[in-house]
Amino acid sequence: MTRTVGPETNETPAEVPDASAKALKTGTSDLRDLLTRNLRQSGIYIAFFAVVVLFAVLTDGTSLSPGNITNIILQYSYVLVLAIGMVIVIIAGHIDLSVGSVVALSGAVSAVLVIKNGAPWWVGILAALAVGIAVGMWQGFWVAYVGIPAFIVTLAGMLIFRGATQQVLANTSLSPFPAEYQQVASGFLNGLLGGNGYDAFTLLIGALAVAGYAVSGFRTRTARVRYKQPVESFPLFLARVLLVGLVVMAFAWQLAHARGLPIVLIILGVLILAYSTITNRSVFGRQVYAIGGNLAAATLSGVKVKVVNFWIFVNMGFLAAIAGIIFSSRSNGAQPSAGNSFELDAIAAAFIGGAAVTGGVGTVVGAMVGGLLVGVMSNGMQLMGVEQQIQSVVKGLVLLLAVAFDVYNKRRAGSSR
């Protein structure tokens, strides 16, 4: 067949060069550049900020009270843990519908061992993790090595593991867990350093977090300077650190005035930090993006697509088990219907946080903000006494708008080519 001399031969103009010239000349990028460079990413922060302010006003500040902030964390932590795994699954171009059932199954296995058979609390936790990893291997096998679409595999998994949960629990609820197990989700680290009406330890951890952020930010910056990469100007860098520090310390201050530092927040913090680094900096993380961005190109670049896909699902199972432990700990028992529709909350968090339906795009931090946005919104509506059915409608609309924004952005980017 002949090759048509078609529009694709038409050279498209390269990006406007003067923006680069400016950035290279000054060696810095200005604030506006930072904001506009990735509207998709900054959009979610702006939206989150707006939602927080909106509900603070609507609830006369109740939503930002120490007790309520603590509540939001305890209440949405497991969805956030799930969203970490889900965003990775989605970046690779898959989906996982089974996580709600896996949450239930891992919690149930743990409960049977600890509550029914009197095993120590840590045996329950290890067993739950083993269940999650085994489930992940099972689903990873079908997706990666048999080549069945993840939608089907995890839809089947959703049914299989829900049924398994009911079987394991003999269709009854188990309760209560020993005190140590309950600590996972509802424990606090407080009073370690004393304090007068507030918890000094929580403030210290907050201060350490800020210091860590500043130091690592500074080191990244100097490394970039050494490699002659454009960096933000120093005052802007300082302003950014100050702003983040202020938010974190205000947050810690509020926590310190409630019950102190929730253990689950520490778990969540460690997971977010670890998975942000994995997705950004590890070879594995890069290959996930490569597969989602262009499967054929990734394959032809030597990426072992099957291996990567397998581990993506193993990881999802692992994180679903952690969520299962947190949830069973928080609800102080296991129920046959635990974790119903958690998968949808996690998927919504990832998409609201900027992940693309077509794969290749998304960040862990974005998914966290997406999850928190939904969390703050639901919590705020609860405080205001908005009915359940209305809340559901609002959540649905937010998801729809977020993805519509993503599609619109992409079309705009596409037409500017």
Next chain:
Amino acid sequence: MSDNILEMRSITKTFPGVKALSEVTLQVRRGEVHAICGENGAGKSTLMKVLSGVYGAGTYDGEIVFDGAVQRFSGIRDSEDVGIVIIHQELALVPYLSIAENMFLGNERKGRGGLIDWNKANADATALLEEVGLAESAVTPVGSLGVGKQQLVEIAKAISKNVKLLILDEPTAALNDNDSAHLLDLLRRLRDRGITSIIISHKLNEIVAIAEHTTIIRDGQTVETLDMSAPDVDTDRIIRGMVGRDLESYYPERESHPGEEVLRLEGWTVKHPTQDRLVVDHADLHVRAGEVIGIAGLMGAGRTELAMSVFGRSYGRYESGKILVHGREVKARNVAEAIDNGIAYATEDRKKYGLNLIEDIRRNVSAAALAKLATGGWVNGNEETKVAEDSRRDMNIKAPSVSSVVGKLSGGNQQKVVLSKWLFTDPDVLILDEPTRGIDVGAKYEIYTIINKLVAAGKAVIVISSELPELLGTCDRIYTLSAGRITGEQPVREATQESLMKLMTKERELAA
């Protein structure tokens, strides 16, 4: 004059920046088989798309006169209504539907109440199948038929639409000799029934065997129309018409100092991924350090299939044969192993297979050799940036920074990113499939310069190209490929476009 069923008068079609057709004229007599010949990219398909209404009236200049009336088609439906049916090389059949269902798709045999009358449909289909000489039941799913039989279903479908002018684009490219002969026979029978055909083909001896007239198109212009009954018209005469132009592009000079052998293929044989035929048939070739070899072949000859199968068996099913790198047999059963053994392959379709268009230059450049930038599984992002910056400078990639998204770059710059990516794997042999497809002349020159730099640095380069002048301008030696077999090897100083084209169209000896 009035016995012309079709006249296309001074058809000019421009795409932004490119004149694809320029004052093309085509006259087809009623009841003949008319062949159209030309190199890849000469404008044959564009011309047929204008004729069939894919490019509707108003998007081109000129006039189409069919059956004595000026036609202004605005879609395929319009051209089909007057009796023009085009059968593309990629068949447009639904594999899961039966022959009858496919045949009457969009043209259903309706009975009472607007419901489909399956008895009538199947009966009509059976009659049509008989006409084209296909002994299959009308309820057989099309997907279970071979390509040759699917071709016949397409023709039967065309007949069911009362076709007057049947256009076949490369109908025999994917067929074996038997099926080809059967198809040509069918065209003769249709001609006897008064159906005119236009056949676009690279198989010149088939054209000589069947066509009454042949129109040759080159660079978007009609060169000539040959009367095939004239005494001096043979395949050589057609080839002369197809390639008769000067080397208009400019190729940078290069001194050739081939060193020791880097890559050798021995008896490399690969089967089609689903069909039972060989796409690469006992290919032997070798390339030395500091040498550029070319692989010439017409579309469907198996060039890309050969390259991709060598590159970690990325295409088809391996049958037999050996790959030797530096004289040592290597296992390259997947892409990672191929890369480890110093083989790199830049695909012909960079957007589909070569690049992650939503990522930036940096991440595309590092994609094939991330391990080189990583310690303990962690990527050194700054080192990565430096590598990308170096590539941007060395390759002269025009982009504001290495954080620019690759999808927004021009074709030439995208190709430079692809080359950067493969150079970063530090290959011994680099296979470039259509390295200058769809990029402008200036960028082409830059790509040639890069190729020269690579061989000067001791790499071995294999260039696959549809453009013969490009091969003649860049290579030291050129292999020709036809129907999966290497039909010749010529040093570039002995090769001409004519000699290559002759080898590229050389087919299995019919006597065998």
